[in-house]
Amino acid sequence: MFWVLLLLLAWAFAGTACLRLCLAAVRAAAVDLDADAGRGQDLTLYEAAFLSGGPARVAELTLVSMARQRRLLLAHTGWATVVDPRGRDEMERSVIGAIGPEGQSRIAPVRAAAATAEAVRGLADRLVSAGLAVPDGDGSTIAAGVRRVRIAALAVLALSLTALLLPGPTGMPRELIALWFALPLALTLSCLVIARFEVHPYSRWASPAGQRLLGGLARHMNGFGDERAYLASVAVRGVNAIGEPNLRAAFAHHDRPVQDRAARDRPRTAGHPKTAGADGD
Structure with a gap:
């Protein structure tokens, strides 16, 4: 019955990771409400x-x-x-x-x-x-939560394979063991799917309010002057947005x-x- 211990460990990985992702989403929503005043400001x-x-x-x-x-x-x-x-x-x-x-x-x-x-x-x-940025190195962000859920899904998969490959009699058909391990795996995958539709993109730096301001900047970029639009594209997309080959090569x-x-x-x-x-x- 060693596979039962592995199953409990799989549930611990999956449950903890999914719970922390949910808490991160709740905290992000609370910060988003506090950032209402900042949304009306233009980003430099x-x-x-x-x-x-x-x-x-x-x-x-x-x-x-x-x-x-x-x-x-x-x-x-x-x-x-x-x-x-x-x-x-x-x-x-x-x-x-x-x-x-x-x-x-x-x-x-x-x-x-x-x-x-x-x-x-x-x-x-x-x-x-x-409320426009998340603290650097904060492990409670949505992006960090999504990473933990992905790691938990891989851990559940590895534990399930270990349980199925255990030598000797287990007292239970391997198909049923696989079904038990499919439950925590389904939990992690469903959390990733929900996060993908509800809180994507997962930004390391910008909060949801900050991401909306960035989206507004990108939409209005064509209305800027040539130089400001050029620098705005570098700010949003990085050095890959640089048009001059020599200047782009300098950062390579x-x-x-x-x-x-x-x-x-x-x-x-x-x-x-x-x-x-x-x-x-």
């Missing part, structure tokens, strides 16, 4: 970037915005060069500070440092307080631990606008 591009892709997206948007204004040069080899050291807001000053006093650095560490800067943390706190590079390779890729005339600009156009 930084806010849209955070709700769409988190701190890293905010850093990417800042880099692209400064590059479009020719105040920062982004080479296709993955290097950023400061042209105008005067940041116009806290985000830009964070990026310039992350590049460092030499005025040139690889884009990957700049993006990572800018994403953890105080300016981004302050933006996140404001959005969370307004990652940190390389080998120093001689980094030195080979580094522009030879660091900080020279004419040379670096050829790759940042």
